[in-house]
Amino acid sequence: MRTTVKDVAKAVGLSTTTVSLVLNNKPNRIPEATRKLVLKAAKELNYRPNHIAVSMVTKKTHTIGLILPDISNLYFSELAKVIEEQCHKYGYNVLYGNTNGTLEHEFEYLNLFVDRSVDAIIMTVSSNYSEKEVNRLYEIAETNNVPIMMVDRALDDPRFMSVLLDQKLGGFLATSYLINLGHKKIACITGPKDLRISIERLEGYKSALEDAGLPFDRSLVIEGDFSVDSGSRALSYILGQNATAVFSLNDMMAIGVYRECRRYHLNIPQDLSIVGFDDIFIDEFLEPPLSTIAQPVQEIGKYAVKKMMSVLEEKKNLCTDAGNTKIFKPALKVRGSAIKFMEKKQI
Amino acid sequence: MRTTVKDVAKAVGLSTTTVSLVLNNKPNRIPEATRKLVLKAAKELNYRPNHIAVSMVTKKTHTIGLILPDISNLYFSELAKVIEEQCHKYGYNVLYGNTNGTLEHEFEYLNLFVDRSVDAIIMTVSSNYSEKEVNRLYEIAETNNVPIMMVDRALDDPRFMSVLLDQKLGGFLATSYLINLGHKKIACITGPKDLRISIERLEGYKSALEDAGLPFDRSLVIEGDFSVDSGSRALSYILGQNATAVFSLNDMMAIGVYRECRRYHLNIPQDLSIVGFDDIFIDEFLEPPLSTIAQPVQEIGKYAVKKMMSVLEEKKNLCTDAGNTKIFKPALKVRGSAIKFMEKKQI
DNA sequence: TAAGGTTGGTAAAATGTTTTACTAAACTAG
């Protein structure tokens, strides 16, 4: 059995109050002699505070809930890792929940976690929230007095902190790069089309086109679902539109395109240039290495928990303050999957 | 503020005892009328039990601690996902800790988690434990009365449950495959050489060689550290030994070999056949797709938590019963990275 | 020497539940 404060108190013949006072070294006038005595006994008995009991009275669990769509996804597993690492540094533990991108699961974990009195929640919402759901979310935050932070994907609501990526800029960067290589017919494989990040990345695509004086051709965009398979499925359509380059809204789908190209004996980048989005680990090991838009995951994760910790310390009103959206800038990472456009067919 | 049992009790004019009794529907003689009344009030007030307080009295947190070396590693992130998923099914939440493979971190999280009264711990040890450490581990398990399960990598101690892979068989399968393709000089890139899985996989390699009447040549094995870079570094040595095939003890290092081959303009599998170990997600998207040894991660994860749940329910003596090691069989997954041996140089 | 201050503590409440042991009222049987 574990040693309790009572055991320590008994061992030194003092009250639990005294023991607790020195163990938490409260600014109380406790003479050095007693202090040492208690400390020694605690160490000898290998006393470790029962965290549950502490939480019961302090109302703090030093736990944060992390809710992500899919931890087996490379981007999220890396994010999870940084977040856990950082929380650990601050003395916090993380309870983890996987939603598979469904709204029910999101709320399920939200409730589970507040029932367990987590001090804060960091989540990435994967579905689209109606106003009703946003309110439901806010109510949970409020009645439990728990700050909620959105990471990677925002809710269109100023009441929640968010740390995001400038998705539009990413789309712009990727597309401009292909344009500068001389491509005129650039296809785009999107994610689910009413998902915020799909929309924003696509906006970047459009605006790059516009900046270059190129027309936006709706028939060049095809909807995917961020999975490898949906990338594969998109290829034949793209080819049918005579596109010479593709901007894939994530790397997974780009990998799907790679796979399908192999089946058709097409070469990347000679037959088709492609740039992805996310910069997942494997990109550099593909043949050819995939050029992509890199998100600063490390920074995002670090910033998110740092910010959360400061909120937790200052105990300021948790959700409802403005200026609590931080936006990180993505960067183009050039590798080998795109090449200057050449008028092959004419040759 | 959250509603408490007290609030509910006050609302219906009954004692907290009664409320608790119906809410946990204990087999108590509580008339249907009262029962309904309480339930209705609880629903109306949106009552949800405070898990901390419940844990305080029941001594159960319905939380399990998951300690892994590196969740951004594809294999572990998938494992983590299954485990979380399964735990969730049983009504358990998971506290997650990342050790980066260091002993200090392993014990740190172990202590952190028992302080938080997790009901059980599932971990993969990544360092080598001396007897002292095994005892220390056992002591933690015992004084906290918390069952510990080793997954993927075992401790050489029957006191802990483990669910493992038959690593030796994996090594045997991979090597036999290369032998059957006609290769005689098969190199092996190992992990850190005193790590259990390195040793076991290497044993499989040796035994396949022996079965085929091939000599074991120490100069054909080179130590890596399971990282991509260490795979890359191994290549030139391997080539120097005139090996025609390589068995890489994990896929990451195989990827390193791929990368280095590209630098030297060598073709896989024409110039070098290779088979890896782990079957991580990206294997099928490499060029050529990597043949490897597949671990049944899903089954492993499912079995691990199922077993743990049964232990938790039966409350039998937790660590110390024999026959609590389950070994899963790996399988060879043939893709395109190995080919029949041809006497090129002679041609 | 008595009033006031300081020193070194402690008892008890509080946290939100579950659970044990008890009881008052109503009912039943003889």
Added chain:
DNA sequence: CTAGTTTAGTAAAACATTTTACCAACCTTA
């Protein structure tokens, strides 16, 4: 009508802490 039994419920303890409010005993000081 009374003794026993069932019904419907409750008070209080317990869980392991922290924290508040208090108190003796000793020391100053005038």
